[in-house]
Amino acid sequence: MVKCSKCGTEVASPLKTWSMVGRPSKTGERFKLTLGLFKCPICEKRFRVVLGKERVTIKGIIKEIKGIEKGLMQTSRSLREKIEKLESEKADLLEEIDKLRKVGEEKASALEEEVATLRKEVESLRKLLGDLE
Numbered sequence: 016m017v018k019c020s021k022c023g024t025e026v027a028s029p030l031k032t033w034s035m036v037g038r039p040s041k042t043g044e045r046f047k048l049t050l051g052l053f054k055c056p057i058c059e060k061r062f063r064v065v066l067g068k069e070r071v072t073i074k075g076i077i078k079e080i081k082g083i084e085k086g087l088m089q090t091s092r093s094l095r096e097k098i099e100k101l102e103s104e105k106a107d108l109l110e111e112i113d114k115l116r117k118v119g120e121e122k123a124s125a126l127e128e129e130v131a132t133l134r135k136e137v138e139s140l141r142k143l144l145g146d147l148e
């Protein structure tokens with residue numbers, strides 16, 4: 016909980032937070048600051064507050080890099096899984112399309128036969144009617 020720098024109202028949560036590494040101190044130490052942007056619900060003043068201060072050490076940097084690496088590995092793993100899933104879905108769809116095309120072709124050739132039979136019938140009817148005239 017932080018207090019509004021203008022009217023003292025307590026503000027529960029920041030609009031956003033971010034972190035930055037400050038300049039090295041005289042002793043060569045660097046600090047990573049976590050900052051928060053707050054907005055007072057009463058007077059609407061926006062103000063920044065340092066929420067955290069952490070000494071930057073090689074150990075900390077390595078830990079952070081490892082965390083980033085882990086995140087990247089997870090991302091690439093989940094991407095690979097997604098791609099594999101999509102590829103198998105695509106294969107299924109292609110198979111289905113192939114089946115449907117076969118069914119369609121069979122239906123078309125059955126219709127062609129039917130049409131040919133009907134044509135013959137029409138012809139023989141015409142002949143019959145011609146003979147009657």
Ligand SMILES: [Zn+2]
Binds near residue numbers: 021022024056
């Ligand atoms: Zn205020």
